[in-house]
């Protein structure tokens with residue numbers, strides 16, 4: 197199944213991917229980063245899945261989300277009638293549930309279901325038993341119950357049923373996880389949960405303040421971003437999946453089920469600009485807990501509750517998505533130095549305050565500590581925002597974001613009357629600016645470069661005018677944008693940096709697709725340059741890459757005309773929201 201054949205359902209603690217054929221191929225419970233119980237996405241059905249659809253198994257005729265919700269409706273037209281399956285995960289009171297309601301739309305349709313639960317990322321075949329007609333699968337710490345309107349029969353380590361649904365009938369299936377040492381959880385009422393889930397989403401969407409063009413795409417992106425927030429703590433995952441490859445058949449397979457400071461702050465920027473301040477407040481509290489301690493211990497990412505150890509492992513029993521191995525869990529990049537995150541955190545906290553979030557003395561105390569760290573370490577080489585696994589370098593973008601950290605600190609003091617060594621920050625800000633313009637700029641080619649003295653450009657340089665480092669009409673910015681457009685375009689979309697089998701920009705073998713965030717950044721830059729028509733055309737080409745339910749992966753590979761990388765990806769949906777806003781501005 198292609199990445200774009202999946203839709204997302206979730207309960208803001210975890211999420212599932214539902215294929216066009218009605219198969220749930222990915223689900224981690226109880227949290228985003230828990231071991232999965234359905235892992236067909238990264239292996240085969242034998243690694244766990246739950247299929248439900250018309251007998252014979254085929255792709256849905258059409259799918260959609262119920263307007264302004266994360267409730268999926270898949271419909272199949274068959275020779276005997278039309279059937280709809282409504283899939284959702286109700287926001288949790290206690291145990292996580294996946295609800296699937298089969299609804300007869302017209303005629304009579306024969307349906308089938310097949311359930312293979314495999315705990316621990318597709319490895320543990322559970323012990324399955326039936327109690328009062330309900331099915332329980334139990335293995336190690338995990339247990340699930342399936343309450344179904346039809347009995348499922350076991351065989352070949354799977355459970356199956358075939359049944360018919362007539363026009364007007366509604367048959368609810370409820371799948372509930374709980375820790376195996378606890379008793380069977382109380383059964384939920386599917387239809388009540390459906391009504392409540394729909395009301396919850398409608399209420400959330402009603403708060404959206406965005407009224408500009410492309411509103412439908414913006415709202416779908418905002419709902420997707422909200423679905424990536426771990427509600428109990430306010431942490432935000434970069435994506436709900438691991439190891440969907442950036443290079444089909446290759447090794448660029450990473451676990452994104454964690455809270456990157458970079459991705460999370462960018463997500464918040466999009467939400468704050470669209471009227472969602474509660475999420476910013478929850479994340480600021482998450483941040484204060486996660487990074488509490490010594491500033492030198494700050495990590496670039498954490499678990500959703502602020503966990504610090506995210507050891508990277510390879511799951512050798514899984515074949516990988518289209519043979520893309522290894523499948524990894526955990527992420528070794530947690531140990532990297534990425535200086536840009538200081539600028540992203542400072543900028544996000546500044547924007548939160550200017551947007552109306554109440555002052556918090558603890559937040560300012562932490563910001564001062566972060567500033568102390570920047571002041572001491574800004575001139576060191578780092579791994580940069582792309583998390584290269586090669587040697588550290590003086591990445592120009594990292595230095596620019598150190599400038600942002602200092603700049604926002606100065607503005608914070610000026611605007612909100614906070615105290616701090618503002619004169620020292622001003623001087624350092626100007627010194628950082630001068631060094632970047634001297635060492636990060638190639639006057640001969642009239643472009644900033646990926647790192648000091650590098651022959652390459654990098655799409656992250658597009659952020660320079662967007663963060664206010666230089667004005668949009670500065671000739672050095674104009675030259676850099678032109679260089680990115682000349683050197684990094686692939687089929688009209690933007691690569692993050694040059695990647696080829698024979699170069700070593702990121703220390704990894706293989707190539708990759710166009711990075712969607714970078715393509716959206718170019719839309720914003722073009723709009724700022726007054727190239728509105730070109731910007732609009734690129735934006736609409738990007739919108740056309742979204743799948744049938746409006747979702748984007750991390751990258752798009754023009755070689756195969758397919759989405760690649762983890763899915764759906766916050767880093768792609770965030771700049772979509774910003775780019776739409778940029779297109780709505782006059783001028």
Ligand SMILES: OC[C@H]1O[C@H](O[C@H]2O[C@H](CO)[C@@H](O)[C@H](O)[C@H]2O)[C@H](O)[C@@H](O)[C@@H]1O
Pocket residue numbers: 434448450451452456458459527528529581582583584585767
């Ligand atoms: O491509 C190599 C790196 O890929 C991942 O990092 C990317 O995803 C992060 C989460 O969205 C994002 O913050 C980062 O900017 C991207 O480069 C992966 O997590 C890394 O381990 C890997 O080295």
